[in-house]
Amino acid sequence: MKFQAPPGMRDFYPEDMRVQNWLFERWRRASRAFGFEEYEGPIFEYLDLYRLKSGAAIVSELFHFQDRGQREFAIRPEMTPTLARMVAARAGALPRPIKWFSLPRMCRAEKPQRGRLREFFQWNVDILGVEDPLADAEVIAVCVAFLRDAGLTRDDVVVRVSSRPLVAAALAGYGIAAAESEQAFELIDRHDRISADEFTTKWDEAYGNRISAAALTAFLARATLQAALDSARAAGPAGRAAADQLGALWSQLAALGVADWCQFDLRTVRGLAYYTGTVFELHARQGRLRALMGGGRYDDLTGLLGTVRVPGVGFGMGDAPVLELLRALGKLPTPRHTIDAFIIDTDPGLFADVLRLAGVLRAAGLAVDYSYKRVAVGRQFSQAAARGARYAIVVGQEYLDRQELAVKNLATGVQRAVAADALRHDPAGVLGQV
Numbered sequence: 546m547k548f549q550a551p552p553g554m555r556d557f558y559p560e561d562m563r564v565q566n567w568l569f570e571r572w573r574r575a576s577r578a579f580g581f582e583e584y585e586g587p588i589f590e591y592l593d594l595y596r597l598k599s600g601a602a603i604v605s606e607l608f609h610f611q612d613r614g615q616r617e618f619a620i621r622p623e624m625t626p627t628l629a630r631m632v633a634a635r636a637g638a639l640p641r642p643i644k645w646f647s648l649p650r651m652c653r654a655e656k657p658q659r660g661r662l663r664e665f666f667q668w669n670v671d672i673l674g675v676e677d678p679l680a681d682a683e684v685i686a687v688c689v690a691f692l693r694d695a696g697l698t699r700d701d702v703v704v705r706v707s708s709r710p711l712v713a714a715a716l717a718g719y720g721i722a723a724a725e726s727e728q729a730f731e732l733i734d735r736h737d738r739i740s741a742d743e744f745t746t747k748w749d750e751a752y753g754n755r756i757s758a759a760a761l762t763a764f765l766a767r768a769t770l771q772a773a774l775d776s777a778r779a780a781g782p783a784g785r786a787a788a789d790q791l792g793a794l795w796s797q798l799a800a801l802g803v804a805d806w807c808q809f810d811l812r813t814v815r816g817l818a819y820y821t822g823t824v825f826e827l828h829a830r831q832g833r834l835r836a837l838m839g840g841g842r843y844d845d846l847t848g849l850l851g852t853v854r855v856p857g858v859g860f861g862m863g864d865a866p867v868l869e870l871l872r873a874l875g876k877l878p879t880p881r882h883t884i885d886a887f888i889i890d891t892d893p894g895l896f897a898d899v900l901r902l903a904g905v906l907r908a909a910g911l912a913v914d915y916s917y918k919r920v921a922v923g924r925q926f927s928q929a930a931a932r933g934a935r936y937a938i939v940v941g942q943e944y945l946d947r948q949e950l951a952v953k954n955l956a957t958g959v960q961r962a963v964a965a966d967a968l969r970h971d972p973a974g975v976l977g978q979v
Contacts, residue, residue, distance in 0.1 A: 553663025586627035641674035671859030682797035710787030770809035887929030891941035
């Protein structure tokens with residue numbers, strides 16, 4: 546029987562891991578630049594944690610199992626429930642603001658498709674313990690910092706920003722009360738992922754006597770930020786509060802220098818019911834990729850766990866759609882494997898000295914390799930180039946005569962004789978001079 550990776554899963558050969566690590570490095574760099582700390586959690590959680598957050602229907606979307614004690618668990622499909630559980634466990638002890646990020650591996654039991662797999666890595670960035678919309682602006686700005694670092698521009702992507710309370714206020718104007726708005730949110734969220742006919746059928750069945758699917762679609766598409774803010778403020782205290790929050794957010798996005806990456810879009814609502822305020826998604830301007838990032842404000846999630854309310858805002862960005870976009874735009878690099886030095890012996894009798902020198906240089910923090918077989922010097926130089934070595938260090942007759950080594954910079958071709966003791970005591974400094 547021939548085995549291969551399960552559907553929706555990936556093998557990461559070394560060349561693939563170099564790309565993954567390139568992405569992870571930029572995710573971490575953006576997070577740390579904004580003062581976020583990295584955390585992790587277990588690969589599976591109690592199934593009830595996801596039922597509590599999303600309802601019983603979520604079970605069909607999860608890989609779940611029973612352990613030997615008949616306890617029900619699920620492999621994590623997202624990080625927010627784990628984050629809420631961890632924060633709730635130490636809610637009184639964690640200093641505010643709580644600024645955390647993570648890069649976990651996760652799984653979803655769904656049909657694999659372009660940019661969406663069953664197993665994936667996801668960059669999660671969250672700020673908890675802060676009501677101010679500045680926190681919302683900060684997490685959006687972190688995302689933009691990564692986009693810039695990855696070589697993407699405003700012509701490539703856009704962050705669509707909206708507010709669920711603003712959408713609720715707009716729906717209320719058409720007679721759709723808050724108690725029945727969740728189905729409306731779910732349909733609006735799926736609008737660009739199902740056919741127009743299916744959306745029209747489902748919407749008109751539920752709300753067509755108040756506003757038709759065609760009228761709703763036209764209204765959401767043409768709604769401007771100012772018009773939405775004015776309408777929400779006229780809807781009552783809740784609408785005024787939501788409008789003030791979104792208006793302040795937009796000012797802070799401008800102050801942080803990222804407002805021109807963002808676009809107000811009332812069609813952005815996010816399908817998860819735990820979002821309570823601002824919501825946002827990152828989309829490619831061209832192509833049919835799903836949202837590259839999604840997030841928003843969730844002020845009541847820790848309260849569901851029976852502990853103190855800790856307001857929060859954050860997002861998740863999967864690796865697969867981002868890499869797909871970078872590849873499609875020709876902006877995905879092909880990082881090479883590199884090492885600092887490759888040690889070459891000119892005579893098999895010197896190989897013990899090669900091993901001793903390799904041990905010294907490795908202990909000093911350098912990445913060092915050598916040929917496992919005693920072959921001609923020319924072939925060893927070829928191996929050094931194939932391994933991506935920056936320097937070749939030749940142990941030859943000069944070493945026996947004068948304790949000197951020949952060091953060659955393989956990028957420039959410059960070669961110098963260096964004292965072996967000097968290289969052993971300051972390898973980085975000596976190599977840097979060649």
